[in-house]
Amino acid sequence: MATATYPPPPPFYRLYKDYIENPNSCPQPPPPIEGTYVCFGGNYTTDDVLPSLEEQGVRQLYPKGPNVDFKKELRSLNRELQLHILELADVLVERPSQYARRVEDISLIFKNLHHLLNSLRPHQARATLIHILELQIQRRKQAVEDIKRRREEAQKLLKESLGTLDGN
Amino acid sequence: MDIISQLQEQVNQVAAIAFNTFGSLQRDAPPVRLSPNYPEPPANPTEESANFAEQPKLMSAALVKAAKQFDALVAALPLSEGGEEAQLKRIAELQTENDAVGQELQRQLEAAEKELKQVQELFSQAADNCLNLKKPD
Numbered sequence: 001m002a003t004a005t006y007p008p009p010p011p012f013y014r015l016y017k018d019y020i021e022n023p024n025s026c027p028q029p030p031p032p033i034e035g036t037y038v039c040f041g042g043n044y045t046t047d048d049v050l051p052s053l054e055e056q057g058v059r060q061l062y063p064k065g066p067n068v069d070f071k072k073e074l075r076s077l078n079r080e081l082q083l084h085i086l087e088l089a090d091v092l093v094e095r096p097s098q099y100a101r102r103v104e105d106i107s108l109i110f111k112n113l114h115h116l117l118n119s120l121r122p123h124q125a126r127a128t129l130i131h132i133l134e135l136q137i138q139r140r141k142q143a144v145e146d147i148k149r150r151r152e153e154a155q156k157l158l159k160e161s162l163g164t165l166d167g168n
Numbered sequence: 169m170d171i172i173s174q175l176q177e178q179v180n181q182v183a184a185i186a187f188n189t190f191g192s193l194q195r196d197a198p199p200v201r202l203s204p205n206y207p208e209p210p211a212n213p214t215e216e217s218a219n220f221a222e223q224p225k226l227m228s229a230a231l232v233k234a235a236k237q238f239d240a241l242v243a244a245l246p247l248s249e250g251g252e253e254a255q256l257k258r259i260a261e262l263q264t265e266n267d268a269v270g271q272e273l274q275r276q277l278e279a280a281e282k283e284l285k286q287v288q289e290l291f292s293q294a295a296d297n298c299l300n301l302k303k304p305d
Contacts (some may be wrong), residue, residue: 003215009258027249061183070247074242078239081182082235085186085231090191092190092194110179114179117175117176120172123252128260133259136266137266137269142272147277147280148276156288
């Protein structure tokens with residue numbers, strides 16, 4: 001059973017022979033990549049954004065626009081889903097060969113539902129950030145109060161001890 | 169689990185119930201008479217036909233319950249009004265307030281540490297004096 005040999009490590013190590021003596025004689029590491037890059041034949045991007053439904057070739061069922069009323073759209077998509085499931089049941093009873101269109105509709109509704117839920121994530125991230133900042137501000141204020149109180153107690157103790165020492 | 173993940177799980181649950189419903193009903197349905205030319209299919213009174221009448225009812229009840237659960241979760245979404253700009257504005261406000269409180273904290277901390285050093289210095293001097301005043305006998 002022949003074992004495959006691993007490829008040799010990249011030959012850059014020779015360039016760093018004098019790193020101990022002179023760190024500047026050796027090449028700098030490459031700067032971080034911005035934008036799109038190709039990795040193992042696949043295209044990747046560093047800009048993490050949720051691709052819109054049109055880019056994935058899926059029809060968008062809820063109205064576009066700057067502010068989507070998420071709760072209303074989620075509820076109406078849920079009702080649509082129920083109706084389509086009922087329609088599928090009817091079609092299977094009466095015209096069983098026409099199931100494909102109905103199944104496509106149902107999967108379209110599911111894709112829209114998931115896309116709506118995914119577009120809620122940035123909002124959730126910002127809300128979490130707000131919550132964390134508020135907690136941190138509260139903790140810091142508490143710490144300031146504690147330090148002030150302790151300093152005053154220490155001053156009081158010192159004054160008392162001064163009084164006791166002077167009394168002697 | 170956070171509410172959005174719960175919503176996503178619920179959507180997947182509804183999908184699972186739907187395809188399980190249709191799949192098992194199609195698999196287990198008793199044969200039906202297609203045309204008057206062919207004879208009635210032999211009706212085997214196995215235990216399937218007894219339980220089978222309830223399957224659609226139970227499964228559709230589960231489907232409706234899952235959908236209602238989804239609606240309840242949607243109602244529980246804490247969606248604050250104002251959208252993205254209001255959130256970003258609030259974040260900027262909180263950041264400035266955080267910086268101010270942080271600087272105040274830093275000042276108090278430095279003052280307290282200074283006083284601590286002073287007290288420690290005085291204490292060590294007093295202890296040295298005590299030791300020096302004690303006459304060795």
